[in-house]
Amino acid sequence: MVLWDVPDAAKAFDRRFWELWEESADLGGARWSLPECAASKFKQEIDTVKLMIVESPNKVAKISKILGDEWTVKASVGHIRDLPLKEIGVAAPDYQLHYELTERGADVVKRLKSDVGRASQVYLATDPDREGEAIAWHLKDALRLNAYHRVTFDAITKEAISAAVKAPRKVDDRLVHAQEARRALDRLVGYRVSPALSDQTGKRLSAGRVQSPAVRLVVEREREIASFRETRHFGASVSFDGGIWGAEWVTKPHLAEGSEYLVDEDLAKRAAACRHFTVTAAVSKPERKAPPPPFTTSTLLQAASVALKLKPEQAMAAAQGLFEGGHITYHRTDSQNLSGEAIALVRALAAPRGWALPQAPRTWPSRDGAQEAHEAIRPTSFEAEQAGDDAAQRGLYRLIWLRAAACQLADAEYDTTTLDLETRSGTTAFQFRARDSVLTAPGWKALTDTDAAEEQDEEEGTGDKEGGASNSGKVPALAFGSSQLADDGKVLEKKTRPPGRYTQASLIKKLEALGIGRPSTFAAIMKNIMTRNYVAEQKRLLVPTEAGGSIVDGLHGRFSFIEYGFTKEVEGSLDDIAGGKANYVDVVRKVDHALTGELATLGTLGPKHPCPECGRSLRSMEGKRGAFWACTGFQQGCAVICSDDGGKPGAAIKREANGAPSEKKLAFARKLAGETGEPIPDQALNNAKALSEWIDGLQAKRGAVPASDSQMTWVRKLVGDGAKPPPGWPDSVSAKDARAFLDEHFKKQRFASSSFSGKKSKKTRGAK
Known part of the structure; x- marks a missing residue:
């Protein structure tokens, strides 16, 4: 008798047993010994086959090649379960989540059960983050795995996978609870607030715990631009030695109290007319500039946008492909530091190539709120300077390679010269400044001259607010007290510029600075707010749509989740759940209770556009003939439709000239009358409002209609x-x-x- 402790092993044994029976028969063995032979051979097979389940099918071939013939590698294809679409799926008091298999998930589970039945051991190798931990839990539960191993690896390499298999663990419920809390909060905000927001604004809109603050940033920036008033201001510059170098007037001592800009054009003309100068300060000193840290998810998305013109969704797809191909480490991370192993690889690479190294390896301080579950993004092998299957992957890989290698090299060194020059016009003294930096030792700049994630500052116009020395040319080393004669001078006419619109890159940077979102969500946030037409992209600049403005106006001042500080606090609470410092129910209940109070307050305001018949909310709709407004009480029998008048409800489109109810409403009323035995009042037959009131009263009186x-x-x-x-x-x-x-x-x-x-x-x- 053979006993199996692996689910579904008996079914698999039955199939394979008869296959081996036939094989044994072909060998001419005695019939009475064939069952024993087949069973022995199958038991030997099942004892040697191990199953590893990963998320992406694109990883299967690479990992299978690394693990060898004793392993079977299968994919869950992401999540196998989700909350139901037609209901909220989470409710007080315990906020249990009600999952159901997705259509794809049901098929995946069916296939995986067969694979599990043939395996001696099962390894759940979903991604090494909270989302991956949740998928591992769902797989364990759906496949009824009593004995399993949870393994994670940050890179698809032989070394990383071998180390992971040697250090298995169980599913970390704390990480699963943190993921579920995020899912529960997102569902509560979306499903509870969106209908109320739509009623209040009269438009079909959706609210999102993280999406709405992101839209608010874009809307507020656009309103700053609209309210901006240009300021015309002035500076002055002079040139020396035939234009080889120059100096710019320091305007700060001449500013009016409380002003940031010099607006006295006559004073600027006097400064520009000066020719005789005395050197009042001459300083030459070395300066150093450290390299930027290696990429996090956020800075990678920013660099991909700036340098490669890739949208966040495209950049994440390219990074996913590089990770699945074994070319880079895990790309969802907020750590700015490389592992000790990676640092050693860079230093070993630098020496034979003549790259200057600092005395000690570089590290960067942890940023506020960073989880740092994984090291920064880097190549798995620094020997490979190029990798990727398409242009996007190759471009992104090159950025990653340069950034990761450069971060461990020596500082770039400069020789900086600063001159202060003074002159007078009548009783007025004017100070000019010249500054020049010469690169003396490139250090990390031998690899990459710039930070690919940095965009040109669009916040202000050219030049310093208070004047300075932006482009001084090749400034000589002059003696203190020496005299200099200027060749020429000119007035600098300047004007302030409005704040720059966000790009996708700069919006991600701002979200991260505010503590909104996580590495796994930045690209999804960008996709959601543009797919839902709350934000549009014009020449790479983000502009809010009318719907986006309506969302902000409908939520701001009424709901706490639209506030930046609240969103950051919630992210911290999710981190506390993951760290075992907070309880799932407590965190979700706190937010849900706040929503309940805020929704109650909103309910007292009534709809923005009430139906002229029943008082419920009118909502803007799009039909074949254009926009119109329809009553949201259609399920209760109110069939009012209004024309659109410049984005607002116009006159009601009467079914009858005398204001009689529609045929649809009459039919519904007759149906209710037949079911309840209550006659329709005579006056309601020719008065839509009276009929609506009768229907509402009858429904409230009798409650829900029982099932037939x-x-x-x-x-x-x-x-x-x-x-x-x-x-x-x-x-x-x-x-x-x-x-x-x-x-x-x-x-x-x-x-x-x-x-x-x-x-x-x-x-x-x-x-x-």
Whole structure:
């Protein structure tokens, strides 16, 4: 007798047993010994095959090659479960999450069960972050794995994977709870606030815990630009030695109190007319500039946008391809530091190439709120200076290679000369300044001259606010007290510029600075706010749409999640859950209770555009003939439609000239009358408002319509077959809930018959 402790192993044994029976028969063995032979051979096979489950199918070939024939590598293709689309999926008091297999997930689980049944050991190797930890938990639960190994690796290399397999662990519930808390909060904000926001604004809009603050940044910047008033101001410069070098007037001593700019053009003309100068300070000193740190996810996305013109979504796809190909380490990280192993690789690479090294390896301080679960992004092998399957991957890899290698090289060294020159015009003294830096030792700049993630500052116009020395040319070393004669002078006419619009790169930088979002979410934030048409991109600059402005106006001052500090605080709470310092339920409950109070306050304001008949909210819609406004109470029988008048509701489109109710509303009323035995009042038959009031009163009086006998017959059958019961089961199921339950089940059945034979299953994640 053979006993199996691996789920589904018995089924797999049965199939493989008969395959080996036939093989044994071909060898001419005695029939009575064939079962024993087949069983022995199958047991030997299953004892040697190990299964590793990763997220992406693109990793399978590479990892299989590394692990060898004793392993089978399969992919979950990302998440296998999700919260339901048609309901919120999370509720007080314990905020359990109600999961269901996705259509793709059901197929994946079915296939993986067979693979699990043939494996002696199962390794869950989903991505090394909170999202990956959650996927590993779902796989463990859906596949009913009692014995399993959780392994993570930051790079798809033989060394990294071998080390991971030698150090297995169990799924970290703290990381799973942190991911679930993020999911629960996002769902609560989106599903609870979006309908109220739509009613308040009269437009179909969605609110998002992280999405809405991002839209707010773009909207507020645009409004700063709209309210900006240009200031015309002046400076002066003089040139020496035939234009080889020059100096610029320091205007600060001449500014009016409280002013940032010099607006006296006559004074600027006097300064520009000066020719005789005396050197009042001459300083020459060395300066050093350290290299920028290696890439985090945020700075990588910024560099990809600036240097390669890649959108965040494109950059993350290219980085994913490089990671899956084993070319770079894990690309979702907020750490600015390389591992000790990587630093040693760079220093070993630098010596034979003549690159200058600092005495000690470089490290950078941790930034506020950084998780630092992984090292900074770097090549897995610094010997490979080029990698990637397409132009985007190759360009991104080169940026990563240069940044990671340069970060461990010596400072760039400069010889800096600064001259202060003084002159007088009448009783007024004018100070000019010249400055020049000459690179004397390139250090890290031997590899890359600039920080690829930095964009040109668009906040102000050219030149210093207070005057200075921006382009002085080749400044000589002059003696203190020496006299200099200027060749020429000119007035510098300047004007302030409005704040620059955000690009995707600079918006990500701002979000990170405010503590909003995480490495895994930056690209998704950008995609969401533009896909939903809340922000548009014009020549790489982000501009809010009318809908984006409506979201900010509808939320700001009414909901705490739109505030930057609140969003940062929540991110810190999620980190605390991951670190075991906070409880899932406490964190989610705090935000949900705040939402409840804020929604109650919003409800007292009433809709922005009330229906002229029933008082419910009118909502802007788009039809074949253009925009119109429809009452949101259509399910309660109100069929009011209004024309659009410049973005606001116009006159109601009457069904009858005398204001009689529509045929649709009358039909609904007659149906209610037949079900309840309550007659329709005579005055309501010709008055839409009166009929709406009668319908509302009757519905409130009788409560929900019970499910029909025919509906309940099907509901009982399906629940008996294992389906999750609808609300009100078994004695108080409403017609509406029964209809939704049956519609959903038969939709699944249609999918099952055409795509796969497994069926969706729901799983409730218990309170934490």
